[in-house]
Amino acid sequence: MSRAKRVHHARTFGANGLEAHAGDAQAWLARDAGRYDIVFCDPPFATDPWPWLLPACAAHLAQRGLVYAESGHALDAPRGLTVVRADKAGHVHYHLLARAEDA
Numbered sequence: 001m002s003r004a005k006r007v008h009h010a011r012t013f014g015a016n017g018l019e020a021h022a023g024d025a026q027a028w029l030a031r032d033a034g035r036y037d038i039v040f041c042d043p044p045f046a047t048d049p050w051p052w053l054l055p056a057c058a059a060h061l062a063q064r065g066l067v068y069a070e071s072g073h074a075l076d077a078p079r080g081l082t083v084v085r086a087d088k089a090g091h092v093h094y095h096l097l098a099r100a101e102d103a
Helices: 003-012 025-031 050-058
Strands: 036-041 061-071 081-089 092-099
Touching: 025 050, 036 050, 050 061, 050 081, 050 092
Parallel strands: 036 061
Antiparallel strands: 061 092, 081 092
């Protein structure tokens, strides 16, 4: 995604900053030290990265941060996270998770 599109999307929902990364999430999360207000996860539905992906995302959440995840099946919150909202639209299960102490 181009920088101009990221800036446009960020302004659309009032974000001061926006980062977009596409690629090997496990490698990126292992080397990243950032804290984020919201993390969006939409991996290919044929994969099942959730046992490591959700805890890794939780480790990068700012205080009161959220993880939004889309999956081909319903997800259970791992230790340390709680589901704030979850539903299904067509074949997509979507989830909004928060750190358990922030919920």
